[in-house]
Amino acid sequence: xxxxxxxxLSLVMVVSLxxxxxGQKNEGANAGTxxxxxxxxxxxxxxxxVFAQQESGIxxxxxxxxxxxxxxxxxxxxxxxxxxDGAKEKRQISLASGDYPDSYMLTGYIDQFSQADVLKYxxxxxxxxxxxLIDQYGPNIxxxxxxxxxxxxxxxxxxxxxxxxxxxxxxxxxxxPNKMWLNTKWLEELKLDMPTTTDExxxxxxxxxxxxPNGNGKADEVPLSGSTEDFGVRIIPYLxxxxxxxxxxxxxxxxxxKVDTVxxxxxxxxxxxxxxxxxxxGLIDSGAFTQNAEAFKKIGDNADAEILGAGAxxxxxxxxxERTQNxxxxxxxxxxxxxxxxxxxxxxxxxxxxxxxxxxxxxxQIALIKMVDFMFTAExxxxxxxxxxxxxxxxxxxxxxxxGQGVTPEVASITYEEGKGPKNxxxxxxxxxxxxxxxxxxxVSAKDIYSPDGYERRLYDATLLYEGNEPKELFPYWAxxxxxxxxxxxxxxxxxxxSYIEQNTLQFVTGNKDxxxxxxxxxxxxxxxxxxxxxxxxxxxxxxxxxx
Numbered sequence: 001x002x003x004x005x006x007x008x009l010s011l012v013m014v015v016s017l018x019x020x021x022x023g024q025k026n027e028g029a030n031a032g033t034x035x036x037x038x039x040x041x042x043x044x045x046x047x048x049x050v051f052a053q054q055e056s057g058i059x060x061x062x063x064x065x066x067x068x069x070x071x072x073x074x075x076x077x078x079x080x081x082x083x084x085d086g087a088k089e090k091r092q093i094s095l096a097s098g099d100y101p102d103s104y105m106l107t108g109y110i111d112q113f114s115q116a117d118v119l120k121y122x123x124x125x126x127x128x129x130x131x132x133l134i135d136q137y138g139p140n141i142x143x144x145x146x147x148x149x150x151x152x153x154x155x156x157x158x159x160x161x162x163x164x165x166x167x168x169x170x171x172x173x174x175x176x177p178n179k180m181w182l183n184t185k186w187l188e189e190l191k192l193d194m195p196t197t198t199d200e201x202x203x204x205x206x207x208x209x210x211x212x213p214n215g216n217g218k219a220d221e222v223p224l225s226g227s228t229e230d231f232g233v234r235i236i237p238y239l240x241x242x243x244x245x246x247x248x249x250x251x252x253x254x255x256x257x258k259v260d261t262v263x264x265x266x267x268x269x270x271x272x273x274x275x276x277x278x279x280x281x282g283l284i285d286s287g288a289f290t291q292n293a294e295a296f297k298k299i300g301d302n303a304d305a306e307i308l309g310a311g312a313x314x315x316x317x318x319x320x321x322e323r324t325q326n327x328x329x330x331x332x333x334x335x336x337x338x339x340x341x342x343x344x345x346x347x348x349x350x351x352x353x354x355x356x357x358x359x360x361x362x363x364x365q366i367a368l369i370k371m372v373d374f375m376f377t378a379e380x381x382x383x384x385x386x387x388x389x390x391x392x393x394x395x396x397x398x399x400x401x402x403x404g405q406g407v408t409p410e411v412a413s414i415t416y417e418e419g420k421g422p423k424n425x426x427x428x429x430x431x432x433x434x435x436x437x438x439x440x441x442x443x444v445s446a447k448d449i450y451s452p453d454g455y456e457r458r459l460y461d462a463t464l465l466y467e468g469n470e471p472k473e474l475f476p477y478w479a480x481x482x483x484x485x486x487x488x489x490x491x492x493x494x495x496x497x498x499s500y501i502e503q504n505t506l507q508f509v510t511g512n513k514d515x516x517x518x519x520x521x522x523x524x525x526x527x528x529x530x531x532x533x534x535x536x537x538x539x540x541x542x543x544x545x546x547x548x
Contacts (some may be wrong), residue, residue, distance in 0.1 A: 002311040008460065011019075012023055015077060017195060026533070031431075035138070041503075043074060045070065045074050045075050045076040045403060046073075046074060046075045046361075046367045047075075047077065047078060047080075047104050047105065047364070047368060048075050048076065048077055048078065048360070048361045048364045048368060049077075049080060049101035049102045049103070049107050049359070050076040050077055050078070050079055050080065050102065050103045050104070051080045051082070051085050051091065051094055051100070051102055051103070051104045051105070051377070052079055052080070052081055052082070052097065052104075052105050052106070052108075052216060052430060052431070053081075053083070053106055053107050053110055053111060053157070054081045054082065054083060054086075054418045055084060055086075055088045055107065055110075055343075055428050055429060055430070055436065056084075057327040057423065057424065057428075058424055058427070058428060059424055059513075060077070060081055060129025060329030060427075061077075061079060061081075062140070062157065062424065063424050063425070063426075063427065063429050064387055064391075064424065064425035065383060065425065065426050065431065066318050066427075067386070068383065069374075070082055072374070073367045073370055073371055073374075074367070075270050075364075075371075076184060077103075077369045079525075080101050082219070084110050087107075087110050088111045089108075091104065091106070091111060091113075095126065096430065097120070099112065099517070100126070100355065100357055100359060101359065101367060102356065102357060102359050102360035102361075102362060102364045102365075102368070103354070103355065103357065103364075103368050104353075104354065104355050104357070105353070105354055105358050105430060106354070106430070107167070107353065107429035107430050108166070108169075108349060108352040108353040108429065108432055109167065109429055109432075112167065112349065112351045112352060112353040113127075113164055113168075113352040113353075113355060114350070114351045115350050115351050115352045115481060115482070116482070116488075116491060117351065117352075117489040117535075118157065118163045118247070118351060118352050118355075119157060119159050119163075119481075119482075119484040119487060120162050120165040120487070121355075121374060121482070122157065122161060123235040123484060125358055125385075126357055126358060127163050127164060127356065127358070127415045128163075128356050128360075128365070129162060129163055130162045130163065130164070130165070130356065130369065131161060131162050133167070133206035133356075133365055133366065133369040134162065134369065134373075137366055137369045137370050137373065138369050138370070138372070138373040138376075140374075140377050141165070141372065141374045141376050143374050144376055144434055145162075150346075150348075150435075151166075151168050151357035152480070153476075153479045153545060153546075154166045154168065154350060154479055155352075157547070158481045158483070158544055160485075163352065163355060163356045163514060164309070164349065164351075164352025164353070164354055164355040165353065165355075165372065165433065166348060166349070166352055167348070167349065167353040167432040167433065168298070168348055168432075168433065168434050168435065168436075169264050169346075169347065169348060169432050169435040170346040170348070170435060170437040170439075171346060171440065172437060172460055172461070172463050173314065173315065173349040173433075173438065173456075173463045174314065174343075174344075174347025174461035175343060175344060175347050175356070175463070176341050176342065176343060176466040176467065177231055177232030177248075177314040177342065177344040177347070178232045178234070178237040178238050178241075178246075178248055178312065178314075178341070178342040179238070179312070179314060179315075179329055179330075179346060179462060179463075179466065180238045180310060180311075180312055180330040181310065181311050181312075181313060181316045181326060181327035181328065181329060182194070182195075182204070182310045182322045182327065182329075182330045183208070183306075183309050183310065183326050183327055184207060184326065184327070184328045185306075185310065185326040186214070186309060186321055186326075187204070187275050187396070187470050188214035189213045190207050190208075190211055190213050192204055194330065194332070195333065196240075196331070196333065196334060196368040197334045197335070198239070198242040198274060198333050198335040199331055199389060200273075200333075201330070201333055202277070202283065203311060204309075205223040205224055205278065205283040205310065206281065206283065208221050208223040208283075208309035208310075209221055209223045209281075209282060209283060209436075213309070214305045214306050214307060215227060216304075216305045218305070220257065220305060220307050221307050221308075221309060222285045222299055222307050222308050222309065223282075223283045223284070223285075223290045223309040223310065224278070224283055224284050224285060224288070224309060224310045224311075224312075225284075225285035225296060225299050225308060225310075225311055225319070226285075226288040226289065226296060226311065226312035226313070226319075227288065227291050227293045227296040227319075228291065228292060229292065229293050230289065230472070231313065231318065232248075232313050232314035232316045232318075232342075232515075233296065233311075233312050233313045233314075233318060233319070234248060234312060234314060235312045236248075236275060236505060236509075237286050238312055238332075238333075238342075239271065239274065239278075239333075240268070240271040240272075240275070240339035241332060241333075241338065241339070241342060242271070242274075242332075242333045242335020242336070242337070242338060242339060243267045243268070243270050243271030243274065243335050243338065244271060244335050244337060244338065244339065244340075245262060245266050245340045245342075245470070245471050246262065246267055246269075246340075246342060247342055247343075247344070247474075247475070248342050248344075249344070249477055250314075250477050250494065250498065250538075251263045251319075251497075251498070251501055252306075252475040252477065252535075252538065253314035253385050253471065253473075253475060254471075254473040254475040254542075255408055255473060256473075256475055257473070257542075258539070259475055259538045259542055260535060261489075261497075261526070261531055262524045263501045263505075263526065264522075264526050264531075265387075267337050269515060269519055270336065270337075272336075272429070272505065272508045272509060273515055273546070275377070275421050275509050276508060277508060278429060278510045278516065279509050279511075280511070284386050285299070286510075287299075288312075288314075289506050289510070291507075293318060295316050295318070295374065296318070296319050297318070297320065297321070298309070299319070300320030300321070300323070301322070301323075301450065302321040306323060306326070307389050307461065308320070309482070310328065310330070314459075315455075315459050315462075317455075324426060324450075326413070327463035329465055329466075331465040332465075332466060333383050333464065337523060339469060339548070340469055340470060340471060341466035341467075341469035342470070342471055343474060344469035344475075344478060345476060345478035345479060348478060349478065350477075350478050350479060350480075352431075353432070353433075354372060356368055356369075359380075363547065367533075368423055372433060373494075375434070376433055376434045376435040378439075380409065381433060381434060381435065381439070383426065384426060384427050384433070385426055385428065385432070386426050386433045387423065387425030387426070388425065389449070391425045391426070392414065392423060392425065392426055393411045393422065394411070394412050395411070395412065396411065396412045396444050396494075397412070400444045401444065401447060401538050402414055402441060402442050402443065402444060402445075403440065403441050403442070403443050403444070403445045403456060403457055403460055404438075404440075404441025404442065404460075407438070407441045407442050408442060409442060409443075409444045410440070410442045410444075411441070411443060411444065412443075412444035412494065421454070425484075434497045442464060443456070445457035445460070449461060475507060475538070475542065476477055476542075476545075479545065480538070480541040480542050480544075480545045481541060481544065481545050482537065482541040483537075483541070485538065485546070486540075487538065488535065489490065490537045490538075490541075491534075491535070492533040493529070493530055493531075495534060496529050496535065497526065497529050497531055497534055500526065500529055501526075504522050504525075508522075524548060
């Protein structure tokens with residue numbers, strides 16, 4: 001299943017991250033092709049051992065960007081390469097062995113150090129603080145941290161140290177992952193309007209189920225489906241957001257800067273009642289709660305007839321291949337209490353994708369921080385993600401428009417060859433270091449949102465429908481730092497509470513538990529799992545991180 005998840009995420013990464021990342025300003029992008037004589041001189045290269053996750057289609061030993069960095073910074077990489085499958089476990093084994101490398105250079109979206117890892121290994125001295133190195137040799141990193149409060153919160157530990165750098169990519173469409181895509185071809189066939197409320201949505205699903213919108217004379221339609229992964233495909237968050245905010249993560253809310261759970265509130269119960277009504281009428285595919293993305297896509301790609309009415313997902317290509325143009329975004333629905341959209345901090349995962357260990361020599365430390373500093377520039381980030389001009393990007397042509405409104409177009413991608421994957425001239429996901437919203441918005445995208453080159457604009461436009469619909473206050477779980485002495489306790493509580501909420505949610509929706517008879521017992525169960533203690537730790541983390 002991991003291979004499938006990575007495959008699906010690759011579409012986002014290649015279509016939106018790899019290609020869109022070409023949007024930063026690229027003055028002098030070809031300047032990085034030759035070594036810097038002032039740094040290289042006639043000295044022997046600095047040997048640097050690096051643990052890395054090698055994506056399909058890339059050979060880090062012969063990779064064009066690897067060779068560029070070696071030349072530019074007079075270095076020689078000794079790669080410890082692992083495949084993407086089992087990446088987390090292999091990283092943990094590497095650290096536990098004691099025979100770990102000078103640096104870990106990870107992809108971020110496949111695996112990276114968690115905040116708890118960063119604090120743990122930082123305290124142990126296994127990974128070293130980068131503060132002094134950044135001050136002396138990382139002017140671009142330093143400037144970004146000083147000017148970007150969001151980046152600063154991600155990388156600065158409670159003790160003031162910077163133990164690692166996050167994969168900072170302000171992916172706009174990733175920041176609102178829990179979208180719903182409706183089969184508008186079926187709407188037209190049945191002469192229905194786009195629903196705007198939870199009640200209207202239910203009526204549309206009923207029409208999809210009962211009125212044969214695919215016209216084959218069979219009752220084979222699947223009104224609504226999803227799957228179980230982490231890229232917006234779970235159906236409950238979208239549906240619940242008309243009742244109470246569902247972050248699809250920790251089930252936390254922030255009110256007047258006080259952290260609380262949403263999962264024991266009357267509004268949560270009302271949301272479950274609504275979702276159960278859809279399930280009871282056969283409007284929700286029962287597989288949506290158990291199937292993986294591959295099974296979900298088999299529904300969308302059903303060969304005999306188009307059978308899917310609505311699909312949850314960050315983008316429609318997750319669940320359909322050839323019919324993506326038939327599925328258009330359904331804005332947040334207005335329910336009895338709200339019309340929220342789940343926001344997740346621009347899709348940036350907390351932790352660190354790049355660290356330097358205590359095995360690195362001073363020369364290796366300096367070379368590594370200079371390399372990363374290069375990737376904090378427009379030139380380095382673009383080449384790292386898309387190679388040299390003419391490889392993964394080209395200059396804009398007359399009439400082409402940037403993704404962001406009113407933004408000057410800087411770089412256009414050459415046509416993406418679907419299914420071919422990353423090219424060996426760049427690092428793809430491993431090159432994600434500093435892509436701001438401005439960076440990504442300056443990427444050229446076709447005006448035709450249904451063309452292959454217009455897919456990113458299609459996702460951008462869809463996300464505009466969700467932007468600003470999150471609550472005024474959000475618990476920023478992606479950016480808070482916990483007290484190191486409480487990390488293990490918080491992790492255990494979080495795991496148990498989240499699992500309990502999700503198991504009971506499924507039982508209530510499917511009828512294995514009765515919402516009227518079993519609700520009070522469910523709430524007591526949350527209390528027994530020490531939800532109050534968990535909230536106390538989260539409150540402390542929030543206050544500490546934001547200096548309240």
